Amino acid sequence: MKIALIQLDVAFGDPEKNVHQSKKMIDSVLKENIDTILLPELWTTGYDLEHLQETTDNNGENIKRIAGGWAKENQVNIIAGSIARKTEQGIFNTFIAFDRAGNCIKEYSKVHLFRLMNEEKYLTAGDQDGLFSLDGVQAAGFICYDIRFPEWIRKHVLSGARLLFIPAEWPKPRLDHWRTLLTCRAIENQSYVIACNRAGSDPDNEFAGHSMVISPWGEILAEAGEEESVITADIDLSAIDTIRSRIPVFEDRRPELY
Numbered sequence: 001m002k003i004a005l006i007q008l009d010v011a012f013g014d015p016e017k018n019v020h021q022s023k024k025m026i027d028s029v030l031k032e033n034i035d036t037i038l039l040p041e042l043w044t045t046g047y048d049l050e051h052l053q054e055t056t057d058n059n060g061e062n063i064k065r066i067a068g069g070w071a072k073e074n075q076v077n078i079i080a081g082s083i084a085r086k087t088e089q090g091i092f093n094t095f096i097a098f099d100r101a102g103n104c105i106k107e108y109s110k111v112h113l114f115r116l117m118n119e120e121k122y123l124t125a126g127d128q129d130g131l132f133s134l135d136g137v138q139a140a141g142f143i144c145y146d147i148r149f150p151e152w153i154r155k156h157v158l159s160g161a162r163l164l165f166i167p168a169e170w171p172k173p174r175l176d177h178w179r180t181l182l183t184c185r186a187i188e189n190q191s192y193v194i195a196c197n198r199a200g201s202d203p204d205n206e207f208a209g210h211s212m213v214i215s216p217w218g219e220i221l222a223e224a225g226e227e228e229s230v231i232t233a234d235i236d237l238s239a240i241d242t243i244r245s246r247i248p249v250f251e252d253r254r255p256e257l258y
């Protein structure tokens, strides 16, 4: 499976500009026979949380139509990062994935809201899992701060997830945490970690970039720099079983003790 990560420099509160720039970046890489594309967290609005009522529509329908259209037109899986999704229950930070036919195959709303960036003041936490199937492979979606909760991720891996997709807006001062946590999640879960951060800055934060694809052995297969860019990686799905049989972590677990 060939993956492309779209490390967008998200324009603050400007969905039109972000949609236009993302399309340009996606088009630039399609000729490389990409199977799956991943965008960052809140890539249409950024963290302009105060204005989400004006910059988002009901249930994120407009962006779903646009991203689903891109997937169908190019017969490529598009994991359209996360978007702010306005509902009667509140605004959710929701991961959305589309298959090659343009069908929305997964919505997962961020479960752990990040107080350092005021998410709990404007957003509602989700309470559903992130499991889905992509081209017949079991996968799961998480969003940014979720990677600090290994038990949440392990729960998905025990349910079969092998590909862990993580859109993020991770700030630069904690770049070391980003790289370490992602690498740990890959090694301890013997799964591919595919993580797309944003580039650039907003009025409150400078972001880290450094989107990464990490193998189940913890090898960094691709890593972006700080700037806006597109990176790609080839994923060998058979490596998951090879590594899981070499060090049988899942058989050796002692869940009766913990």
Ligand SMILES: O=C(O)CCC(=O)C(=O)O
Pocket: 114, 117, 143, 144, 145, 146, 148, 169, 170, 171, 174, 177
């Ligand atoms: O956990 C962190 O340090 C960053 C989390 C974050 O930026 C987010 O969830 O949006």
